[in-house]
Amino acid sequence: MAPLLVFMFVLRSLSEASKVSQFTKTNVIYDTCFSTDGMQEGSTRDDTDCMIDCSDNVDCKRLMYCSSEPSCTSYIDGNDCITDRETVNCTCYKKDMDCNESGCDCPLGYYGDKCEHIFSDCVDAAEHGVQQEALVSIQPTSATEPFEILCSGGWATILYRTKRCQPENFNRTLIEYENGFGNVPRNSWIGFHHLLSMLSFPWSQFTLNIFIIIGDHSFCQAYYSYFTMASKEEGYFFRVGGYYGPDANLCGNSMTGVGLNLEYVPFSTYDQDYTTNNHCASQYGGGWWFADNENCSRSFLTGTMDGSGTDNFWLDDLGNVKFRRAQIRILRTIQTDE
Numbered sequence: 001m002a003p004l005l006v007f008m009f010v011l012r013s014l015s016e017a018s019k020v021s022q023f024t025k026t027n028v029i030y031d032t033c034f035s036t037d038g039m040q041e042g043s044t045r046d047d048t049d050c051m052i053d054c055s056d057n058v059d060c061k062r063l064m065y066c067s068s069e070p071s072c073t074s075y076i077d078g079n080d081c082i083t084d085r086e087t088v089n090c091t092c093y094k095k096d097m098d099c100n101e102s103g104c105d106c107p108l109g110y111y112g113d114k115c116e117h118i119f120s121d122c123v124d125a126a127e128h129g130v131q132q133e134a135l136v137s138i139q140p141t142s143a144t145e146p147f148e149i150l151c152s153g154g155w156a157t158i159l160y161r162t163k164r165c166q167p168e169n170f171n172r173t174l175i176e177y178e179n180g181f182g183n184v185p186r187n188s189w190i191g192f193h194h195l196l197s198m199l200s201f202p203w204s205q206f207t208l209n210i211f212i213i214i215g216d217h218s219f220c221q222a223y224y225s226y227f228t229m230a231s232k233e234e235g236y237f238f239r240v241g242g243y244y245g246p247d248a249n250l251c252g253n254s255m256t257g258v259g260l261n262l263e264y265v266p267f268s269t270y271d272q273d274y275t276t277n278n279h280c281a282s283q284y285g286g287g288w289w290f291a292d293n294e295n296c297s298r299s300f301l302t303g304t305m306d307g308s309g310t311d312n313f314w315l316d317d318l319g320n321v322k323f324r325r326a327q328i329r330i331l332r333t334i335q336t337d338e
């Protein structure tokens with residue numbers, strides 16, 4: 001039996017080799033949340049079978065093959081595979097660019113005759129047709145290399161917290177806050193280096209959005225139509241203006257509200273705590289724009305979400321309610337004239 005099987009396998013591989021795209025092995029990452037972003041999941045004979053299916057579909061950009069079932073999951077975006085399964089017998093592959101005489105099928109984020117261009121940000125992605133929520137590779141002009149970010153209709157998610165997934169430690173050093181951490185797009189922070197590279201898009205303005213899900217059917221939003229961020233030398237302080245939100249589901253203004261204005265306040269972490277009198281970062285854990293007074297902040301989205309320490313909060317106007325999910329997003333808006 002065995003030799004025949006091998007023979008058939010080789011035959012099939014040869015006959016179909018011209019149709020199969022090239023794949024590069026990437027990482028399988030364990031997380032507790034069930035991955036719902038799979039495009040298609042089903043049983044499969046082997047990894048070649050799984051790759052043939054993905055090759056046939058121009059929208060398939062990545063796949064995960066697990067040999068124990070065996071199963072094949074294909075995805076419309078991304079590089080790595082996040083799964084809540086036993087990862088040991090699973091392998092993640094991303095599809096390489098796939099060219100023929102009439103053009104190339106590029107990884108999500110890349111375009112051009114030879115996939116030589118890459119989206120500079122989520123607005124660029126939206127303008128090239130990536131409107132749905134997707135994990136996109138982007139490279140702002142000032143960034144040294146591409147990185148993945150969750151884009152949705154031009155919005156870029158810079159912070160994502162969810163109780164659904166494995167808790168991520170947000171009590172981190174300033175260097176970690178600069179480089180970013182977590183499993184994008186699950187519990188993660190994109191990092192100041194990436195954030196500043198997106199904000200340096202020439203002649204542009206940015207809108208900031210806070211999106212909080214509280215209960216099953218309850219969420220709120222807060223927007224600031226103007227948002228800028230200072231450099232490392234200035235402690236990554238922010239400025240915002242034009243606070244607004246949907247009347248019915250307004251979170252409230254906990255960034256610059258009457259209680260405490262956090263503009264011009266440097267970002268503190270336990271190892272770089274600017275609140276020398278009140279030690280806010282050490283006290284709360286997590287990094288935030290803490291003011292050096294007894295109240296530290298009216299907002300805090302880098303706390304724990306599992307009751308093990310200081311939880312996330314947005315005091316105005318949510319008081320002490322606990323969140324199920326929180327996101328901070330930016331949108332490039334006005335392209336001002338030179």
Ligand SMILES: *[C@@H]1O[C@H](CO)[C@@H](O)[C@H](O)[C@H]1NC(C)=O
Pocket residue numbers: 067068086088089
């Ligand atoms: C992984 O595959 C090996 C070899 O097929 C098998 O012995 C093992 O039980 C599998 N592990 C899991 C966790 O499925």
Ligand SMILES: *[C@@H]1O[C@H](CO)[C@@H](O)[C@H](O)[C@H]1NC(C)=O
Pocket residue numbers: 058098099100101102103104105
């Ligand atoms: C060439 O690639 C394009 C996608 O880039 C695809 O639509 C087309 O079917 C391919 N043509 C052949 C002959 O494989």
Ligand SMILES: *[C@@H]1O[C@H](CO)[C@@H](O)[C@H](O)[C@H]1NC(C)=O
Pocket residue numbers: 171172270281282283284285286309
């Ligand atoms: C944050 O982490 C630092 C370093 O491990 C630790 O000293 C500090 O107690 C932690 N803070 C909180 C609030 O957990």
Ligand SMILES: *[C@@H]1O[C@H](CO)[C@@H](O)[C@H](O)[C@H]1NC(C)=O
Pocket residue numbers: 259260293294295
């Ligand atoms: C801290 O908060 C309390 C209660 O809201 C307020 O009365 C007090 O003035 C605040 N302290 C500072 C320094 O803002």
